[in-house]
Amino acid sequence: MHTIFTLILFPAIAGGMFRILKGPTAADRMMTAQLFGTCGVAILLLLSSGMGNPVLLDIALVFSLLAALATMTFVRRTWHGSGKKNRNSSPGTRDYGNPVP
Amino acid sequence: MGILYHSGTVLIILGLPFFLSGTVGLIRFPDIYTRLHALTKADNVGLGCIVWGLALQSGSWAVTARLLLIWLLVLIASSASCHLIARSAIQKNIQPWTRS
Numbered sequence: 001m002h003t004i005f006t007l008i009l010f011p012a013i014a015g016g017m018f019r020i021l022k023g024p025t026a027a028d029r030m031m032t033a034q035l036f037g038t039c040g041v042a043i044l045l046l047l048s049s050g051m052g053n054p055v056l057l058d059i060a061l062v063f064s065l066l067a068a069l070a071t072m073t074f075v076r077r078t079w080h081g082s083g084k085k086n087r088n089s090s091p092g093t094r095d096y097g098n099p100v101p
Numbered sequence: 102m103g104i105l106y107h108s109g110t111v112l113i114i115l116g117l118p119f120f121l122s123g124t125v126g127l128i129r130f131p132d133i134y135t136r137l138h139a140l141t142k143a144d145n146v147g148l149g150c151i152v153w154g155l156a157l158q159s160g161s162w163a164v165t166a167r168l169l170l171i172w173l174l175v176l177i178a179s180s181a182s183c184h185l186i187a188r189s190a191i192q193k194n195i196q197p198w199t200r201s
Binding site for chain 1: 141155175
């Protein structure tokens with residue numbers, strides 16, 4: 001029963017591949033990694049219950065931790081905001097690109 | 102197969118469409134902020150439904166505690182990384198999508 005539920009989750013992961021191919025920015029592609037983390041955890045939990053193997057719960061725990069670390073490392077190291085001027089500005093003065101009324 | 106098991110199955114089945122709709126949102130939505138919204142909210146609700154369903158079915162407090170721990174970790178991680186990505190996108194002057 002739970003293994004059948006796992007088969008329903010596989011299209012949810014496979015659909016993320018489309019965003020990897022198409023995504024305009026690197027963060028769009030990285031969001032697919034986050035999707036893999038969440039869906040992978042759900043698949044591992046269902047498999048752990050379906051196969052009666054509690055070790056898979058620990059693998060799911062490590063999986064969620066690694067997905068979070070991957071996204072945070074990506075943002076801090078390769079995709080952080082441009083330059084010092086924007087980073088230290090207060091939230092009210094940021095340029096959102098919208099016309100001022 | 103008591104009533105707890107069947108209500109757990111109902112919760113798991115309830116959680117699966119959230120995952121599918123999160124993926125559809127990731128594919129179809131127009132800009133990075135809306136995609137973040139679809140990904141980090143819908144998927145976590147689906148994971149919550151699956152975790153609570155499995156916790157009802159497990160019948161042991163140790164497994165239930167571990168399941169809830171996993172869910173809590175995924176919630177914290179995805180909201181933190183969603184915030185980081187959206188903040189970086191704003192600092193890079195990526196404009197939010199408007200209907201015009």
